[in-house]
Amino acid sequence: MTSNPDFEAKLARYADLLVRTGVNLPQGGKVRVNAPVEAASLARLVARAAYRAGAADVRVVYGDASLDLSLYEDGSDEAVDFLPEWVAEQSERLVADGYAFISLTGEDPTLLAGVDQGRVARRSKAMAAAMRNVSRATGGMEVNWTVAAMSTPAWARAVYPDLPEAEAVARLWDDIFAVCRADLPDPGAAWEGHLDRLERLTALLNERRFAALHLRSELGTDLTVGLADGHIWQGGAETAKTGVRGVPNLPTDEVFTAPHRERVDGVAVASKPLSVRGQLVEGIRVRFEVGRAVEISAEKGEDTLRRLIETDEGAARLGEIALVPASAPVAQRGTLFLNTLLDENAASHIALGRCYPTNVQNGENPEALIAAGGNDSLIHVDWMIGTPGTDVDGVREDGMREALMRGGEWVVG
Template sequence: MENFQRNLEKYAELVVKIGVNLNKGQDLMIESPLESLELTRLIVKKAYEAGANFVQVHWQDDVITRSKFEHAHDDALDYYPLWYTEMLERFVENGGALLNIKVPDPDLYAGIEASLISRASKAAAKARAKYQQYVRTSTFSWCLIKAPTVAWANKVYAELPEEQRVNAMWEAIFKINRVYEEDPVAAWRTHIEQLKRVRKVLNEKKYRALHYRATGTDLTVELPENHIWLGGDKANGSGIRFVANMPTEEVFTMPKRTGVRGVVSSTKPLNVNGALVDRFSFRFEEGKVVDYQAEVGYEHLSRLLDMDEGARYLGEVALVPYDSPISNLDRIFYNTGIDENASCHLALGSCYPINVKDGATLSTEELKARGGNTSLIHVDFMIGTSDLEIDGYLEDGTVEPIFRAGNWALEF
């Protein structure tokens, strides 16, 4: 117990100093499940020690979240309060930072009609569009982290005796976040520097396109002119560096909206708004999903693709070696924030404008003209395997290996 408390405090300090990188005089908003009370209290303590002016905690509970779909009147599913989105916008505009302990129950909406979930998700996405633009342009510091809940641990470690599952989840979270290092903050700074070296090499290459080959996958993804690879940390509008997802092992950029063609198959389950989709595939023509299959969650996938016109186009391409810390745990976490950092992945929906030169200053029309996609959604799905091969096409027509047998073929 003594070791656990020490590691929990190290984790809290890590997410404040590296995740949101809270500076003196900032406000901090924390979104946390009720089960994460102890961790949240420690984060609040560390935030005030770092100089926070004010820390606000928004508590969340899966039973309460599900209640809307079980008991609310029908019109409530199409409603999202503007007062709440306006509060978020003002919070960002006043320089606040957001820390989200994001751990939804993978089976939260089991038995709930997909159409109901889709309606509520669309209403929220529309109402939060301006706020999401702040997120995607890194206007402010934000960070997604993980902490065990009973429902999540029961799903991930179902083979263990029930009393061991939450502890096993804590062990995994500490391990993938480098909490067991003597100085996790220093270990993360070293890790971020390595990701910067990777993205530097990729940015110097200026690939015209990527070609993916694996079992069930033969996909070409063109990259727009002046695309930018990012990974590790990024700067907000005030120049403060932050890490948007902890853990993180990826480098990522923007695909050309109309430049995707071929077929791609998923390699891990996907949690879509609290509903699982698994063993699915897409066929792309001129950037658009024109056909798709799913053995599990087909209706939920259909609703996702029909969210808006941009939902059938890609907004992100991310590279993660198969031989990496999370992947080597050989476990599916049913949480995209972790699973995407164990696997190469793509994302349906909106791009991150910061993945193209001067993208944060572009209008929607200008971004689209530069090759970016816009949508109410941004949903990552995993495609990495031990047999994945990726070739890069240079501007002069040269083709060179980027991945072989699931891992980097480039030197960094």
């Protein structure tokens, strides 16, 4: 990592942004930081920013994706299937104790491309099942959390393969700083203006009470997404049940809600590759009938996609529809980042699997969530279908339509 003073200043502002805007850590608050081993320098800055904000406790846990590779290549079947109970219990206890979560992501998007995808699927399903309570708690905003990017050599090489490693890492950092507004003198103030814009859009969509959305793109997407009864649009900042307002994703340019799991029909064609389970899935095309994926294909990684959709009954249905303008800062970089956090904020997208309970009225009640049409699953996987030519209409119960997006841009709000 360079010692350039300008870079160090931006990195410090970025760390402060994660603490003060991302989880908005209050005086006396507690925070858990999940980070790849390559992120030690950033994690230390996050810890300093948290303590300056008045944190009572900062816990940093480092992960090493290469250990996952070792497990899949050299571990026994028993090792792949084994997961100590205390792993989930520890996270559940942190949620119960009110810890906020800051997660740094920068994994190699193709790390597991050469391993047995059946083993990866088994491990992923076991982990998702073990962490179900934690996923529900964070998805229901019981505590604040934020996910943010960290430039790592492996990820940077994948994004910028023609650059020397050091230049690739620096270039990716420039991208991250720019889309997160950490390259500005006062990132927090810049975020407040942006969050206000997203809040106005969600208020408008919640007022309209559309029954469905119809999306069309030049790639072949022609998809009608019925919305859950009593659906709620969200975007930008969210207020946790602790009363603290934070931003779950940095960056974020989406507004999103819950589809009705049985009212999705038509074809969705991916506009970007999906990085999932350590490999890239490209050229995705899925046809839905009565909410379920009935025809599935991909030009690359189709086996991974199929195993993902076969995780459980809800994995073949949608849990999220999100609208993102084609002019969003991530899209303006003109780079395919091979990372869902960034790429999903460059294009409108849908998610297979679990919906967020906060996207449905009374969604914290599992029975009410299902009755409203919300979807449940062990997975929640976003994939991008928006393009610069995407049109989106809101459809009312009586069939009347209102243009929401034309040519990938908002025409309302």
